[in-house]
Amino acid sequence: MTAPLDVLVVGAGPTGLALAAQLCAFGVRFRIVDRSLDRVHESRALAIQPRTLEALAGFGVTDELVARGNPAMQLRMHLPRRVVRVRLFDIGLSDTAYPFLLFLSQAETESVLAGHLAGRGVTIERGTELVRMEVEDSYGVCRMRRGDGTEETVEARYVVGCDGAHSTVRAEAGIGFEGYAYPQTFLLADLEVDGLEPDAVHTYMTGNGMLFFFPLGSPATWRMLAMLPPDAPDREVTLPLLQEITGRYTDNGLVLRDPAWMTDFRLHNRGAARYRVGPCFLAGDAAHIHSPAGAQGMNTGIQDALNLGWKLALVCRGVSTEGLLETYETERAPVGRVVRRFTDRAFTIGTSGNPAVRLARTQLAPRLAPLALRATALRGRVFRTASELGIHYRHSPLSMTGTRPPRHGPRAGDRLPDLPRGLQTRTASTGWHLLLAGPPHLWPDESLAPVLEGLDDLIAVHRLGEESPWPDIAHGFVRPDGHLGYVARGADLEGLGAYLAQWVRRA
Ligand SMILES: Cc1cc2nc3c(=O)[nH]c(=O)nc-3n(C[C@H](O)[C@H](O)[C@H](O)COP(=O)(O)OP(=O)(O)OC[C@H]3O[C@@H](n4cnc5c(N)ncnc54)[C@H](O)[C@@H]3O)c2cc1C
CATH class of the missing domain: 3.30.70.2450 (Alpha-Beta Plaits)
Known part of the structure; x- marks a missing residue:
């Protein structure tokens, strides 16, 4: 038996690779294994949503993904006597640096993520399969089998099942995967x-x-x-x-x-009954599968991973308590349910034999869609859901608003928009980011000292002046996954201190 690990990542599809990238950025002791000897070369997912491009930008891989992909795609709907064109680029959203659906095969996406890990010295242990898992003294005890038949037992404080629809981690943890199969072939x-x-x-x-x-x-x-x-x-x-x-x-x-x-x-539509049991977590297809309508599957998996990775990292480093890990399921299970519902509706409209739905699909939608999408504002509203930019955690216990909420601008739980442009780039480095909006003299170092005490290496401070997402004097605390944990109007940081006291252990 090898020395206990912090995290064992089972599966090196897009979800496992994204999780490994984040654990690596935080310096966590982890291993990533995959039973297949090579990456998958046939493509499955074909498109990357704007929110995923934003979320991966912190690892410095987004420029390469965009360079390898096609950000200028059109949809052509072939009708009996004409062809209707709909733009999949310029989706009418001004608060992102990536206002397009990027067409890139999953094989390429995985290749870019694997290249990023290789550049940081991370080995993906291929030909290594998780065959059994038990929980002892709150550790995951994992039996691994290599391609040559040799076996190894690995103890890990946390085991994350990024092992796809037929997840071994899910089965060994006894987590149900309820849902249904669609009848169509x-x-x-x-x-x-x-x-x-x-x-x-x-x-x-x-x-x-x-x-x-x-x-x-x-x-x-x-x-x-x-x-x-x-x-x-x-x-x-x-x-x-x-x-x-x-x-x-x-x-x-x-x-x-x-x-x-x-x-x-x-196709199936299924969801895991739990995203966590003891030391075991599920992410990506291991937690939810659905139809490819709307190009959500891979994107949702990558974002599961980026919600979980920093939480595991901070708990493993002793900066946060176990309670932080409970917020993974609280935040991501509702997202999985919404994606399953959304893709189910789109799929049903696309495949139903009901005469009214058939008429809407073949006659009305092709005529109305281009007209509706011509207006930029409406295009933005239509694409905000599919782009995953609208995902928020406003109802999470990790989202808190001070006694005086900002009158306008993003709220606690929202993703930090890229407005003014470049804000996301400034806040892309690993860790938390404290945004201070309003005249810089309002934020002397002495007022920040109690907030930063013992956390200087994890919190970066940005005095934004007028160039801020809030029109008021305000402050916002950005989580490592780009969502706002805390927002308040004014320059009094007491509320933020209380927020940190709840989630963080100071050195
Ligand atoms: C035909 C098809 C078309 C699709 N089209 C789209 C699309 O257009 N858009 C979209 O967003 N999504 C699409 N998807 C879904 C998308 O491919 C998945 O959502 C995505 O691959 C999920 O990534 P993942 O990392 O969670 O799981 P996977 O990609 O399934 O990766 C799981 C990994 O775990 C490994 N593994 C499994 N069990 C073990 C074990 N016991 N031990 C070690 N390793 C293990 C596997 O070898 C695999 O590499 C499609 C899927 C299919 C099948």
């Missing part, structure tokens, strides 16, 4: 297509279902996703079958060739 293929205009997502909607082509780049130019029409033959997925189904949706306007990958699958 989907066909998926990465291939070449003759007859499609590049740099756009193409949709074909009929009364019997939907067909999508997403630009992929590698290992093929296009990702095809189609609902198998109810009267179609349910047989092995072959190129002729894909061509036949495509013909039904497109009146034989497209020619498919050179498939790199073909499969069929059914």
